[in-house]
Amino acid sequence: MFYIDGKWVEAGQATVHPEDRGYNFGDGIYEVVRIYNGRLYQWDAHLTRLFRSAREIRLSLPWSADDLTRLATELLVKNNLTEQDDSVLYLQISRGAAPRVHDIPNGIKPVIMAFVRPKARPVEDLKKGWTAQLIEDIRWLRCDIKTLNLLGAVLVKQYAKDAGAQDSILHRNGIITECSSSNLFAVKNGELHTHPATHLILHGITRQVVIDLAKANGIVVHEKAFDIAFLKQADELFLTSTTAEVMPLVSVDGEAVGNGRPGPVTTRLQALFEQHIYDSVLV
Numbered sequence: 001m002f003y004i005d006g007k008w009v010e011a012g013q014a015t016v017h018p019e020d021r022g023y024n025f026g027d028g029i030y031e032v033v034r035i036y037n038g039r040l041y042q043w044d045a046h047l048t049r050l051f052r053s054a055r056e057i058r059l060s061l062p063w064s065a066d067d068l069t070r071l072a073t074e075l076l077v078k079n080n081l082t083e084q085d086d087s088v089l090y091l092q093i094s095r096g097a098a099p100r101v102h103d104i105p106n107g108i109k110p111v112i113m114a115f116v117r118p119k120a121r122p123v124e125d126l127k128k129g130w131t132a133q134l135i136e137d138i139r140w141l142r143c144d145i146k147t148l149n150l151l152g153a154v155l156v157k158q159y160a161k162d163a164g165a166q167d168s169i170l171h172r173n174g175i176i177t178e179c180s181s182s183n184l185f186a187v188k189n190g191e192l193h194t195h196p197a198t199h200l201i202l203h204g205i206t207r208q209v210v211i212d213l214a215k216a217n218g219i220v221v222h223e224k225a226f227d228i229a230f231l232k233q234a235d236e237l238f239l240t241s242t243t244a245e246v247m248p249l250v251s252v253d254g255e256a257v258g259n260g261r262p263g264p265v266t267t268r269l270q271a272l273f274e275q276h277i278y279d280s281v282l283v
């Protein structure tokens with residue numbers, strides 16, 4: 001069941017207004033939330049980021065955090081996911097429908113849409129890792145807002161695929177930012193390096209969990225920009241996201257990272273992350 005604008009509908013019955021600004025402009029925001037064992041993981045952090053995204057695009061939401069929590073819980077129940085592991089919840093809010101003009105129409109009513117879908121944890125990939133291709137970051141300058149306008153991300157991901165890699169590592173004038181739909185970490189001499197949470201990257205929820213876990217376990221973290229030369233000399237690389245978790249990157253542009261297998265710091269963080277999942281949702 002999909003939830004759209006106050007109604008519960010099957011996928012085939014869902015309709016979008018032709019002048020919905022999400023549809024016309026990508027004018028809206030969204031979140032993707034992990035569900036482990038039928039429980040929302042890091043829900044409060046996702047809500048906080050959603051409300052921040054709304055403020056940043058000047059979208060005032062008629063729903064409270066409690067309203068959205070009720071909606072998420074109802075989605076799980078309606079889709080019989082209360083006991084089921086490995087799902088994701090997608091929630092988007094478009095600015096709504098109005099005759100097409102670029103500036104923000106007065107009195108426009110936001111349209112909310114949400115669904116849940118079973119999605120397995122990428123257990124095999126987590127052991128093997130992914131390959132990556134270095135690609136120029138062609139996105140806009142407010143990557144900290146989780147907006148529906150994802151064409152830049154679509155293209156850089158496709159460029160990576162065209163080059164035979166599984167994901168892209170993005171750089172702006174030689175400075176590494178993040179990946180097409182995840183944050184990037186480099187490991188050098190046992191310490192973590194990642195781009196600071198500025199307007200040039202999405203402030204990933206998984207990124208923050210990993211930083212906190214690393215610090216709590218004595219791993220030094222540098223939230224400081226680094227360049228391509230540093231990336232190419234990293235001992236280990238991994239990306240983080242809600243669906244990919246802590247995913248090792250084993251090659252960049254066809255060259256092995258380290259010995260071409262997931263490294264010890266990455267593997268340790270994967271174990272810490274997995275423990276964190278269980279501690280969070282299996283209470």
Ligand code: PMP
Binds near residue numbers: 153202203243
């Ligand atoms: N960066 C970008 C560009 C993303 O789209 C995402 C989300 N898929 C992330 C980072 C990771 O964020 P999170 O850990 O909150 O999923």
